Amino acid sequence: MTIRIQTEDFDITKEINLLKEERKKSGQQDVGAIVTFTGTVRDMAGKTPINSMSLEHYPGMTEKELTDIAEEANKRWPLLGTTIIHRIGDLEPGDNIVLVVTLSSHRHAAFEAADFLMDFLKSKAPFWKKEQPLEGEANWVDARDSDKQALSRWEK
Amino acid sequence: MTIRIQTEDFDITKEINLLKEERKKSGQQDVGAIVTFTGTVRDMAGKTPINSMSLEHYPGMTEKELTDIAEEANKRWPLLGTTIIHRIGDLEPGDNIVLVVTLSSHRHAAFEAADFLMDFLKSKAPFWKKEQPLEGEANWVDARDSDKQALSRWEK
Amino acid sequence: MKILYFAWVREKIGKSQEELEIPDAVKTVADLILWLETKGPEYEAAFANKETINSAINQSHVDHSTQLNNANEIAFFPPVTGG
Amino acid sequence: MKILYFAWVREKIGKSQEELEIPDAVKTVADLILWLETKGPEYEAAFANKETINSAINQSHVDHSTQLNNANEIAFFPPVTGG
Numbered sequence: 001m002t003i004r005i006q007t008e009d010f011d012i013t014k015e016i017n018l019l020k021e022e023r024k025k026s027g028q029q030d031v032g033a034i035v036t037f038t039g040t041v042r043d044m045a046g047k048t049p050i051n052s053m054s055l056e057h058y059p060g061m062t063e064k065e066l067t068d069i070a071e072e073a074n075k076r077w078p079l080l081g082t083t084i085i086h087r088i089g090d091l092e093p094g095d096n097i098v099l100v101v102t103l104s105s106h107r108h109a110a111f112e113a114a115d116f117l118m119d120f121l122k123s124k125a126p127f128w129k130k131e132q133p134l135e136g137e138a139n140w141v142d143a144r145d146s147d148k149q150a151l152s153r154w155e156k
Numbered sequence: 157m158t159i160r161i162q163t164e165d166f167d168i169t170k171e172i173n174l175l176k177e178e179r180k181k182s183g184q185q186d187v188g189a190i191v192t193f194t195g196t197v198r199d200m201a202g203k204t205p206i207n208s209m210s211l212e213h214y215p216g217m218t219e220k221e222l223t224d225i226a227e228e229a230n231k232r233w234p235l236l237g238t239t240i241i242h243r244i245g246d247l248e249p250g251d252n253i254v255l256v257v258t259l260s261s262h263r264h265a266a267f268e269a270a271d272f273l274m275d276f277l278k279s280k281a282p283f284w285k286k287e288q289p290l291e292g293e294a295n296w297v298d299a300r301d302s303d304k305q306a307l308s309r310w311e312k
Numbered sequence: 313m314k315i316l317y318f319a320w321v322r323e324k325i326g327k328s329q330e331e332l333e334i335p336d337a338v339k340t341v342a343d344l345i346l347w348l349e350t351k352g353p354e355y356e357a358a359f360a361n362k363e364t365i366n367s368a369i370n371q372s373h374v375d376h377s378t379q380l381n382n383a384n385e386i387a388f389f390p391p392v393t394g395g
Numbered sequence: 396m397k398i399l400y401f402a403w404v405r406e407k408i409g410k411s412q413e414e415l416e417i418p419d420a421v422k423t424v425a426d427l428i429l430w431l432e433t434k435g436p437e438y439e440a441a442f443a444n445k446e447t448i449n450s451a452i453n454q455s456h457v458d459h460s461t462q463l464n465n466a467n468e469i470a471f472f473p474p475v476t477g478g
Contacts, residue, residue: 013169016194020250029199029249035270036192037263038172039478043185055477058401058470061454086477093185094176098478107193108306111271114191118263118478124456126470127477128402140403143474150264195395211394214318214387217371242394254395274395280373282387283394284319296320299391 001074002083003066005057010085010099012036019081019103031080033107035114037100043093045141049134055088055097058126062086069120073102076116077109084117086127119150157230158239159222161213166241166255168192175237175259187236189263191270193256199249201297205290211244211253214282218242225276229258232272233265240273242283275306313380315348317358318389321365324358334380341367342376344386358388366391396463398431400441401472404448407441417463424450425459427469441471449474 002018016034023031041053070082081103091097100117104110129141158174172190179187197209226238237259247253256273260266285297316329338347345362348355359365367374368387380386399412421430428445431438442448450457451470463469 011169012172012192013167016168020196024250029197031196031250032198034192034194034196036168036190036194037267038190038192039263040176040187040190041185042188042261056402057477058399058451058454058472061451061470064454065456094180094187105198107195107274108271111193111267111274115264115267118267122478123475125477126401126451126472126475128473129476130402140473141476143476212319213394214316214368214371214389217368217387220371221373278395279392281394282318282368282389282392284390285393286319296390297393299393 001067001070001081002085003063003070004083004085005059005062005088006085007087007089009087009096012038012099012101015083015085015099015101016103019083019101023080023103030105031103032105033103033110035102035107035110037098037114037118038096039098039118041091041093041095041097045131045133048131050093050131051134052090052092052132054090054130054132054138055086056128056130057086057088061126065125066121069117069124072120073113073117077102077104077113078106079104079109079113082113082117084121086121086125088127116154119147119154122147123151157223157226157237158241159219159226160239160241161215161218161244162241163243163245165243165252168194168255168257171239171241171255171257172259175239175257179236179259186261187259188261189259189266191258191263191266193254193270193274194252195254195274197247197249197251197253201287201289204287206249206287207290208249208288209247210286210288210294211242211247212284212286213242213244217282221281222277225273225280228276229269229273233258233260233269234262235260235265235269238269238273240277242277242281244283272310275303275310278303279307313383314385316385316387318387320390321358321388325354339379340376341369341374341378341380341386344380345376345388364390396466397468399468399470401470403473404441404471408437422462423459424452424457424461424463424469427463428459428471447473 083101085099102110102113132138222240239257241255258266258269288294369383452466
C-alpha cells in the first residue's frame with residue numbers, strides 16, 4: 001500500500017510497475033487486473049475560465065484518512081496492491097491532481113475498489129482547492145452534493 | 157477513438173497523453189477524469205502453473221467489434237477520448253494483454269464506460285487464449301459464465 | 313463462400329479457412345453446420361457440441377437460426393476469451 | 396489546546412493555528428465554536444454558517460456534538476474538495 005502527498009507530478013506506468021514488482025516479490029504473478037483513476041485540472045469552473053488552481057491539505061490527517069480509506073478498500077475487495085497519490089500546491093489546467101491504482105486477480109474487484117477509493121477520498125480526505133480565474137479573485141471550490149451522495153452507494 | 161491490435165507492449169502513460177493531446181487540439185481542457193483498465197497474464201490457471209499464453213484473433217472482425225463497442229460507450233457516456241489496445245501472439249505471466257482508457261469531464265462516466273468496454277470486449281471481441289502449462293499440453297481457455305452474466309448489468 | 317475457423321474449431325478441422333460451394337438447400341447457419349458435418353469426421357468432431365459453437369456472417373455475430381442470404385464470409389469459433 | 400484552521404476558515408480568521416486555554420465550561424465542539432465566536436468579528440465571520448464547518452479531533456472527523464475530552468488538536472475547515 002502506497003500513500004503519497006507530493007507537489008511533483010506522477011507517472012502512471014511507473015506507479016503500476018512499482019506495485020507489480022512489489023507483488024512479484026511474494027513469489028506469485030497473480031495480478032490479472034489493474035485499474036487506475038487520474039483526476040486532472042479542467043480549464044473551466046462552470047462558465048468561468050480557470051488560470052490555475054492551488055491545493056491545500058491538513059498534513060498528518062491527510063495521510064491518516066487516505067490510509068484508513070485504503071485499508072477499508074482492502075477489507076472489502078481482494079486487492080493485490082493499492083496506491084493513492086495526491087498532489088498539493090499550484091497546478092494548471094491539464095495537470096494531474098490525484099492518482100488511484102488498484103491491482104487484483106479479477107477486474108470487477110479492481111474497478112469497484114478504485115471507484116470506492118475515489119468516492120471516499122472526495123468526501124473524507126482533507127484537501128481544499130482554490131481556483132484562480134483568468135479574471136478576478138481566486139475562490140475556494142464548493143463541495144458537491146453529488147460527491148456526498150456517491151458515498152451512499154457503498155453503504156453495507 | 158483509438159483501436160489497435162498489436163503484438164508489441166503498450167505504455168499506459170503514453171496512451172493517456174496521446175488522448176489528452178488529441179482532446180487539447182479541440183481548444184478545450186475539459187478532461188477531469190481518466191480511467192484505465194489493464195489486463196495482465198497470471199501465472200496460474202486455477203491450480204495449474206502457466207508457462208506462457210498465446211492469443212489468436214479474427215482480423216477484420218476484431219477491429220469492427222471493438223469499434224462498435226467503443227461507439228456504443230460513446231453514445232451512453234459523455235466521453236472525451238477512448239482507447240482500446242489488445243495484444244496478440246505469445247505472452248508470459250506478468251505481461252500486459254489489453255488496455256482500455258476512457259477520458260471524461262467527470263469520474264463516474266469514465267469509470268462506468270471503462271467497466272462497460274471491458275465487459276463487452278470479454279464477451280464480444282473475437283479473441284481466443286491458449287494456455288501452455290509448465291507441464292503437459294497447451295489448452296484453449298474456456299469462456300466464463302461470469303463474463304456473460306456481467307453483460308446483463310448494462311441492459312437498458 | 314469463404315468459411316473461416318478459429319481456435320479449437322480450426323485445430324479440429326485442420327485448416328483455418330476454405331472456399332466452398334454451398335448447395336441451395338442450405339439456408340441457415342444451422343443447415344450449413346449439418347452439411348459441413350457430412351464432409352468428414354474432423355468436421356463432426358469440431359461441431360460435436362453445437363451449443364458451444366459461435367458463428368459470424370460478414371464479421372458480425374449471428375445465431376444458428378440466421379439465414380445465409382448474401383453471406384460472403386462465415387466464421388465458426390468457440391466462445392471468445394480475450395481481455 | 397492546539398486549534399487549526401484550513402482553507403477559507405483560515406483566511407477569515409487570519410491564522411492557520413493557535414494554542415488556546417479552553418474554559419472548563421466548553422465541553423463539546425459546538426461549545427468551542429460558540430466560545431471562539433466571542434473572541435472577535437473575524438471568528439464570527441468564519442463560523443457564521445455553522446452547518447458548513449467541518450471539524451476534526453486529533454485528526455479524525457467528528458461532528459459538532461462530540462465531547463472534547465482528551466483532545467490535543469482540533470481543526471475547523473470547510474467541506475473537503477480534493478480529488
